[in-house]
Amino acid sequence: MSSTKYILGVFDDPDDLMHGIDKLQAKSVSIYDVYSPCPIHGIDAKLGIKDSRLGYAAFMFGCLGGSIMFSMVYYMLTHDWPINIGGKNYFPIPNFVPVTFEWTVLWTAFGMTFTFFFATHLFPGRTPRVMDLRATDDKFVLAIDARVNGAHDDITNLLKEAGAVEVKHNERKYVSYE
Amino acid sequence: MSSHSESIIREPLITGKNITYNQITEDVLRPVENMPGKAWWIGFTAASIGAMLWVVAISYTFWFGLGEWGLNKTVGWAWDITGFVWWVGIGHAGTLISAVLLLFRQNWRNSINRSAEAMTIFAVICAATYIAAHMGRPWMAAFCLPLPNQYGSLWVNWNSPLIWDVFAISTYFSVSLVFWYTGLLPDIATIRDRATGLRRRIYSVMSFGWTGSVKTWQRFETVSLILAGISTPLVLSVHTIVSMDFATSLEPGWHTTIFPPYFVAGAIFSGFAMVQTLLLVTRKVLGLENYITMFHIESMNKIILVTGSIVGVAYITEFFIAYYSGGEYEQYTFLNRFTGPYWWAGCMMYGCNVLMTQMMWSKKVRTNIAISWVLSIIVNIGMWFERFVIIVVSLHRDYIPSSWAMFYPTWVDVSVFIGSIGIFFTMFLLFLRVLPAVAMAEVKLILKSSSEQAKKKLIDEGHLDPAQVEFYKKSLIKFDSVEQSDYEKV
Numbered sequence: 001m002s003s004t005k006y007i008l009g010v011f012d013d014p015d016d017l018m019h020g021i022d023k024l025q026a027k028s029v030s031i032y033d034v035y036s037p038c039p040i041h042g043i044d045a046k047l048g049i050k051d052s053r054l055g056y057a058a059f060m061f062g063c064l065g066g067s068i069m070f071s072m073v074y075y076m077l078t079h080d081w082p083i084n085i086g087g088k089n090y091f092p093i094p095n096f097v098p099v100t101f102e103w104t105v106l107w108t109a110f111g112m113t114f115t116f117f118f119a120t121h122l123f124p125g126r127t128p129r130v131m132d133l134r135a136t137d138d139k140f141v142l143a144i145d146a147r148v149n150g151a152h153d154d155i156t157n158l159l160k161e162a163g164a165v166e167v168k169h170n171e172r173k174y175v176s177y178e
Numbered sequence: 179m180s181s182h183s184e185s186i187i188r189e190p191l192i193t194g195k196n197i198t199y200n201q202i203t204e205d206v207l208r209p210v211e212n213m214p215g216k217a218w219w220i221g222f223t224a225a226s227i228g229a230m231l232w233v234v235a236i237s238y239t240f241w242f243g244l245g246e247w248g249l250n251k252t253v254g255w256a257w258d259i260t261g262f263v264w265w266v267g268i269g270h271a272g273t274l275i276s277a278v279l280l281l282f283r284q285n286w287r288n289s290i291n292r293s294a295e296a297m298t299i300f301a302v303i304c305a306a307t308y309i310a311a312h313m314g315r316p317w318m319a320a321f322c323l324p325l326p327n328q329y330g331s332l333w334v335n336w337n338s339p340l341i342w343d344v345f346a347i348s349t350y351f352s353v354s355l356v357f358w359y360t361g362l363l364p365d366i367a368t369i370r371d372r373a374t375g376l377r378r379r380i381y382s383v384m385s386f387g388w389t390g391s392v393k394t395w396q397r398f399e400t401v402s403l404i405l406a407g408i409s410t411p412l413v414l415s416v417h418t419i420v421s422m423d424f425a426t427s428l429e430p431g432w433h434t435t436i437f438p439p440y441f442v443a444g445a446i447f448s449g450f451a452m453v454q455t456l457l458l459v460t461r462k463v464l465g466l467e468n469y470i471t472m473f474h475i476e477s478m479n480k481i482i483l484v485t486g487s488i489v490g491v492a493y494i495t496e497f498f499i500a501y502y503s504g505g506e507y508e509q510y511t512f513l514n515r516f517t518g519p520y521w522w523a524g525c526m527m528y529g530c531n532v533l534m535t536q537m538m539w540s541k542k543v544r545t546n547i548a549i550s551w552v553l554s555i556i557v558n559i560g561m562w563f564e565r566f567v568i569i570v571v572s573l574h575r576d577y578i579p580s581s582w583a584m585f586y587p588t589w590v591d592v593s594v595f596i597g598s599i600g601i602f603f604t605m606f607l608l609f610l611r612v613l614p615a616v617a618m619a620e621v622k623l624i625l626k627s628s629s630e631q632a633k634k635k636l637i638d639e640g641h642l643d644p645a646q647v648e649f650y651k652k653s654l655i656k657f658d659s660v661e662q663s664d665y666e667k668v
Binding site: 012013014015033034035036037038039040043044047049051052054055058062072073076077080081083085092095096098099101102103105106108109110112113116117119120121122123124125126127128129130133134135136137138 | 198199200203324330331332333334335336337339341342345346349352353356357360363364367368370371372382383384385386387388389390391392393394395396397398399400401404405408409411412415419618619620622623626
């Protein structure tokens with residue numbers, strides 16, 4: 001067993017990378033992850049990654065924010081200190097709409113975004129787990145876990161055939177900073 | 179979709195030959211990774227002097243009170259609220275570009291959304307300074323919030339549009355900020371991975387540890403789409419509520435049901451004008467002609483034309499309804515805009531906003547950078563006068579002729595306004611210095627489908643309908659960043 005931990009196929013072109021995935025999958029090579037400078041549409045289906053469920057989180061947070069605001073305004077204006085304004089209704093629902101709407105949006109946005117940060121482990125100061133520094137610039141990097149997949153030379157050849165400009169056998173998972 | 183080639187008749191969104199992914203990074207990060215040039219320093223110096231003027235004027239206001247402004251008992255609301263509405267209006271284009279155009283799949287937004295959103299955030303900050311300033315005692319700002327207190331508790335009046343405004347503006351600001359910063363993460367990661375030493379550490383903290391893995395991108399796109407979906411009604415609600423600050427009063431000139439759509443159209447109008455003002459200069463100074471192309475400029479001019487015309491229709495409707503209502507106070511208010519002592523302000527408003535923008539029906543005007551820039555400034559001036567006319571001119575002659583008055587701004591009024599422009603430009607120039615002005619990841623996404631070089635390749639392969647190719651070549655003539663001679667022989 002070699003000391004290689006990860007095999008990286010570095011591509012210039014996302015379409016070549018997508019062909020590479022097909023070739024590797026045909027040989028039952030499992031793919032660890034792909035790092036790219038911009039989204040590659042259709043890659044999640046190819047890698048069998050399920051759709052994001054953040055929409056559900058967004059909906060729930062929106063409902064929560066709207067309910068909180070509506071209840072708060074009801075409590076303050078109708079229940080706790082009703083004000084007689086020209087004999088008008090103490091429960092003026094249309095007047096509650098703007099603030100309820102604003103808080104629905106506010107909670108949806110913050111709830112969903114922070115769920116995204118939490119689920120993806122993004123927070124200020126997190127050490128970036130980067131396998132190749134060019135993956136945020138112009139290279140599309142396909143990572144294969146070398147310990148799960150054997151026949152490293154075959155994988156290297158497959159990647160080269162698919163159009164990888166460079167194939168790396170890394171002994172460390174991440175190019176760590178200091 | 180990287181493997182998808184777009185119809186040839188669509189104009190290219192990225193021009194230039196041999197644009198690679200790396201070339202995009204290099205071009206966009208040039209101002210961030212190098213010391214700024216002379217133009218930046220001149221602009222920054224002027225803007226910071228303006229910002230210091232603001233500090234002086236606002237401190238003077240807080241120290242001596244609102245009596246230092248030119249307000250009197252008839253005109254009790256003048257330049258402060260004019261400035262506030264002006265800035266909030268300007269702050270509408272960024273979210274419109276990033277949210278509404280995303281929902282409509284307008285890919286040309288990809289290269290202008292970042293700077294437009296930044297501009298939005300800075301404009302809303304400028305607007306917020308007016309809210310704090312016109313409270314007179316800004317340390318009482320917490321009374322806007324429904325906090326338990328010793329008077330009962332006496333809660334805020336939830337029936338009032340001014341309280342709705344507190345929630346609308348704060349929500350708009352914070353949601354825009356979240357939208358903008360989330361979009362910035364991949365680009366900050368790009369700077370981080372190219373930098374060394376302290377810069378790398380700083381950008382590393384700011385990048386939240388972004389890696390660009392498949393799952394991250396998938397979630398990122400979901401978040402962007404949903405944020406766009408909720409920001410679209412949000413941006414409409416914000417200026418609707420701002421207009422209700424006026425429309426729910428009983429003041430002739432303010433008390434009109436047309437205000438919400440009229441204000442929203444006006445806001446988008448002034449916001450796009452400000453985006454145009456900034457981007458035409460930014461594109462030249464930072465050398466981004468290949469990413470912010472003539473197509474982008476013309477598209478923005480078309481939006482300015484449409485919204486300017488909507489505003490024009492709203493003006494006509496207002497006049498007609500004043501006539502048709504038969505209310506003599508209402509009628510007087512509108513006639514007074516032309517025949518009263520503020521006739522010149524009325525002329526600035528109608529002339530700049532309606533007459534001047536109608537010039538944009540001509541394609542020559544829309545694709546002329548110098549004229550577009552001048553027109554965008556004219557729109558900014560016109561929209562300031564629109565708010566001034568609505569606010570001051572409606573107030574200055576009220577129901578009792580003995581209390582009629584004029585409004586004369588003091589040096590503090592003027593300095594707060596000029597100073598707020600200084601603050602705006604200071605923030606915008608700092609943004610250009612430390613963060614990428616173009617969303618690199620989003621531009622890279624469309625490089626293989628919508629760039630000039632991709633389309634050139636399709637033409638060279640020669641499987642296209644010649645009539646369509648001819649149409650495409652004709653559409654390229656207006657571009658200042660396209661080498662026309664390349665297309666002569668094809």
